[in-house]
Amino acid sequence: MNQKQMLRPATDAATTAAPLANFNTADAVEYLNTLPIAAAVDLLAALPLPRAVKLLEAPELQRAGELVATLPPARAAALLGLMADDRATDIVHELDQDERARLVPLIGAEARQVIQTLLSYPPDTAGALMTTEFVSVPANWTVGQTLQHIREVERTRETVYAIYVLDPASGQLRQVVTMRRLITGLPDESILDVAQVNAPVTVDVAMDQEEVAQLIRRHDLLAIPVVDAGMQMLGIVTVDDILDALIEESTEDAHKFGGMEALEKPYMQIGFLEMLRKRGGWLSVLFLGEMLTASAMQHYEDELARAVVLTLFIPLIMSSGGNSGSQATSxxxxxxxxxxxRLRDWWKVALRELPTGIVLGTILGSLAMVRIVIWQLGGLHDYGEHWLLLALTVAAALVGIVTFGSLSGSMLPFALKRLGFDPASASAPFVATLVDVTGLVIYFSIAASILHGTLL
Amino acid sequence: MNQKQMLRPATDAATTAAPLANFNTADAVEYLNTLPIAAAVDLLAALPLPRAVKLLEAPELQRAGELVATLPPARAAALLGLMADDRATDIVHELDQDERARLVPLIGAEARQVIQTLLSYPPDTAGALMTTEFVSVPANWTVGQTLQHIREVERTRETVYAIYVLDPASGQLRQVVTMRRLITGLPDESILDVAQVNAPVTVDVAMDQEEVAQLIRRHDLLAIPVVDAGMQMLGIVTVDDILDALIEESTEDAHKFGGMEALEKPYMQIGFLEMLRKRGGWLSVLFLGEMLTASAMQHYEDELARAVVLTLFIPLIMSSGGNSGSQATSxxxxxxxxxxxRLRDWWKVALRELPTGIVLGTILGSLAMVRIVIWQLGGLHDYGEHWLLLALTVAAALVGIVTFGSLSGSMLPFALKRLGFDPASASAPFVATLVDVTGLVIYFSIAASILHGTLL
Structure with missing residues (x-):
């Protein structure tokens, strides 16, 4: 395929690229996404470099890693070197070890170093999200010099989020100037005269992206500078990067809460086997956990044989525990x-969930009572001579189980966080499984004490 | 309280406002959030107007509606009139009918009209999210005139997202100029010379905010113009508004998927009764739905009495249906x-979920088989002489239920969308309830056909 690429005459390349001529970037990306990988690679290879860079930079481009890995290596490295460093890093992230080893050494030294540094930050942190491309000027410059600098040196940059003013001696970040304020300044004024009065809001490379998003929102920023302990600027996280990151994180969290591994691709683009793996893994783990319910039921088999009527309410009672747990967890x-x-607030939450669970359980218990009474007295079903005791058992079990569900559902995210996991790994099915086994034990224990001497 | 406010001498107001003197807006908002409502109102009343406006505009300010409703009406109206129109609209949205009727007429005519227009757009649309404050210039202006305009007329605006170039005759939106490009232009050049070459990307007032977010991401914009059918600009949706909206929507969707009404306030600030209402409502509805499982079980009571061993696997089988459904729904x-x-893709999804469900069900069915065989042959539990048929029944039921769970879980969001509801209203507990009843019917039907003549 690469060879075919090389041998192809120049006119052919122009023909290949022709369909994109009238498309804007977003439409061209959408078109590329619909092509088979080989055709998309041909197109990317035939396009002028700056145009190909624009397409690869678009966060909506699917299979970017695959495309780069399939391109002729020299071309791929050239594109990665020209791209915005944060996006280039994302793409390198998608490559496997072999592909990285082959491509990264071919990237120009400067871009390569930046990419390697960015690769070293853990995912979902300010470091992983930031770009090292930002406009900075020394504090002894004037407004006019800064404008001139942006016009000339920074002319490839489409958006200037803010101008960062550094101490000329130490290089430390001192002030931030918005474009809006810059143009109100007189050319001879010091850049510091148009800077914001407050000290700049900064973040550490290790800060979690959700926290960065909160800061950007709180302070109404278009970008937030990332600094090291010595106030040296490492990069900026922009509001559009945060937007992309949060949309991705929402999707991942939704998948996880649904009880599966997060998919990284759109639904229709996941291979059948990958889909099975992402769903089957958790489904099997939950299934193995849920097998404990069979063990619990076996333990109570004698009671079940004596009072089959008890089984009628098992699904109802168990699902209520799972539902209340799922609410609290979400x-x-x-x-x-x-x-x-914060983690330390767990006891405040427990103190709220306890009465909440008791009241919610009492509501459901009353509904169950009413249902059994109506069915029995209305002649819809005969629950046997001890139907009132049965109703009491079901109601009491609901209070116990909903309280337990609310409490354990609310404590699970804290427990996960305490153990160093993402609280978002707690899923509705996981909570339901946790609550189901205990729910059965609660139900049969209450039944044993209320119905002892009558049904049991 | 208002009276007390009026009678208080000026020095007292200064004292009240003193604690905020050294705070930036974000910290001041955090401090306000910790105060009792009366103290926070006193503070807002004592602060200089522009400072109070800044605090009310912060999206992190809690109880903004309550604060505005408690302030002296004239002061409240003045603040609303000076605020960014989109945020003022949000606050008016939080007021009840009486409070609106009292306050809105006091707002200055111009701001009032804008707020009333914005109030008329449905929530979560571009219209509801947009601000009507943006910088526009006629297409026959020069770069110099535009710069002058931004310096003088638009001096209160902290951030200029872009400059919108309108047709001088028709007022239609023609081009967009970024700040970055504006400052590269020569003062005498036409504003059109520094405009972006592509036609501007615009949205309709009725567009859903998720779709607006996708467009802003795709085209890498800081703001997107909202236009009517005649290309007249109505406002802009900025990337920071979208960020706020998406974070809120993520939280709402997470709550809904957990099976409850979305909370609009942080966990610790919801009153006990409101929390009960938001959770108890859905919990009761789900409970009533789940009561059908009791009816289904009653229907099979004879079978249950004859083969108690069947009940042992009911929780296991039902939870697997719920879990696979919850995965597909999320x-x-x-x-x-x-x-x-899109809605029309439902059949493609159904065609994928069918084989996925069958394979996942077969995996779980095999696990169940292995478990029963090991327990039986290992002497851990005696499932009776027909244990192999029982194992087959459980495995077959799992295939059926997991397939049904995957299919119905995946179709539910489409069905809700088709009926005009938010697909995000489909919750894990809702799917579980839907699948539970059918699951029982599938289990007992399979049991009846496999175990007929032996256990049943």
Whole structure:
């Protein structure tokens, strides 16, 4: 394929690239996404470099890693070297070890160093998200010099989020100037005269992206500078990068909460086997956990044989525990993600969930009572002579199980966070499984004590 | 309280406002959030107007509606009139009918009209999210005139996202100029010479905010113009508004997927009764739905009495249906939200979920088989003489239920969308309830046909 590429005459390349001539970047990306990989690679190889760079930089481009790995290596390295460093890093991230080893050494030294540094930051942190391309000027410059600098040196940059003013001696970040304020300044004024009065808001490379997003929102910024301990600027995280990151994270969290591994590609583009792996893994783990319910049921087999009527309410009772747990878990995953609550607040939450669970359980218990009474007295079903005791058992079990579900569902995200996991790994099915086994034990224990001497 | 406010001498107001003197806006907002409502109102009333406006505009300010409703009406109206129109609209949105009727007429005519227009757009649309404050210039202006305009007329605006170039005769949107390009232009050049070459990307007032976010991402914009059918600009949606909206929507969707009404406030700030209402409502609805499982079980009571061993696997089988359904639902809610799939693609998804469900069900069925065989042959539990048939029944039921769970879980978001609901209203507990009843019917039907003549 590469060879075929090389031998192809120049006119052919022009023909290949022709369909894209009238497309803007977004439409061209959409078109590329529909092509088979070989055709998309041909197109990327035939396009002028700056145009190909624009397409590869688009976050909507699918299979970017695959495309780069399939391109002639020299071309791929040239494209990676010209791209925005954060996006180039994302693409290198998608490559496997062999592909990286082959391509990265071919990238120009300067871009290569930046990419390698960015690769070293853990995913979902400010470091992994930042770009090292930003406009900075020394504090002894004037407004006029800064404008001239942006016009000439920074002319390839489409958007200037802000101008960062550095101490000329130490290189430390001192102030931030917005474009809006820059153009109000007189050419001879010092750049410091148009800077914002407050000290700049900065973040550390290791800060989690959700926290960076909160800061960008709180301070209404278009970009936030990332600094090291000595206030040297390492890069900026822009509001559009945060937007991309949060949309991706929302999707991942939704998948995880649904009880599966997060998919990294759109639904229709996941291979059948990959889909099975992402879903089958968790489904099997949950299934193995849920097998404990069979063990619990076996333990109570004698009671079940004596009082078959008890089994009628098992699905109802178990699902209520799972539902109340799922509510509490989804609430607390978000509260922890948004930093509304900290790890140390767990006991405040427990103190709220306890009465909440008791009241919710009492509501459901009353509904169950009403249902059994109506069915029995209305002649819809005969629950036997001890139907009132049965109703009491079901109601009491619901109070116990909903309380347990709310409590354990709310504590699970804290526990995961305490153990160093992402609280968002707590899924609705996971909570349901956790609550189901205990739910059965609660139900049969209550049944044993209320129905002892009558049904049991 | 208002009276007390009026009678208080000026020095007292200064004292009240003193704690905020050294805070930046974000910290001041955090401080306000910790105060009792009366103290926070006193503070807002004592601060200079522009400072109070800044605080009310912060999206992190909690209880903004309550604060505005408690302030002296004249002061509240003045603040609303000076605020960014989109944020003022958000706050008016939080007021009840009486409070709106009292306050809105006091707002200055111009701001009032804008707020009333913005209030009329449905929530979560471009119209509801947009601000009407943007910089526009006629196409016959020069770069110099535009710069002068931004310096003088638009001096209160902290951020200029872009400059919108309108046709001087028709007022239609013609081009967009970024700040970056504006400053590269020569003062005498036409503004059109520094405009972007492509036609501007615009959205309709009715467009859903997720779709607006996708467009802003695709085209790498800081703001997107909202236009009517005649290309007249109505406002802009900025990337920071989209960020706020998406974070809120993620939280709402997470709560909904957890099976409850979305909370609008942080966990610890919701009153106990409101929390009960938001959770108890859905929990009761799901409970009533789940009562059908009791009816289904009653229907099979004879079979249950004859073969108690069948009940042992009910929780295991039902939870697997719920889990596979929850996976499929979470996958498709996100795919629909991100516009990866359209309503008309439902059959493609169904054609994928069918084999996926069958394979996943077969995996779980095999696990169940292995478990029963090991327990039986290992002497851990005696499932009776027909244990092999029982194992077959459980395995076959799992294939059926997991397939049904995957299919119905994936179709539910499409069905909700088709009916005009938000696909994100499909929750894990909702799917589980849907699958549970059918799951029982599948299990007992398979049991009846496999075990007929032996256990049943």
């Amino acid at each position: 609430l607390l995953i978000r509260s922890l993600a948004l930093r509304e609550l | 996958l498709l809610i996100r795919s629909l939200a991100l516009r990866e799939l």
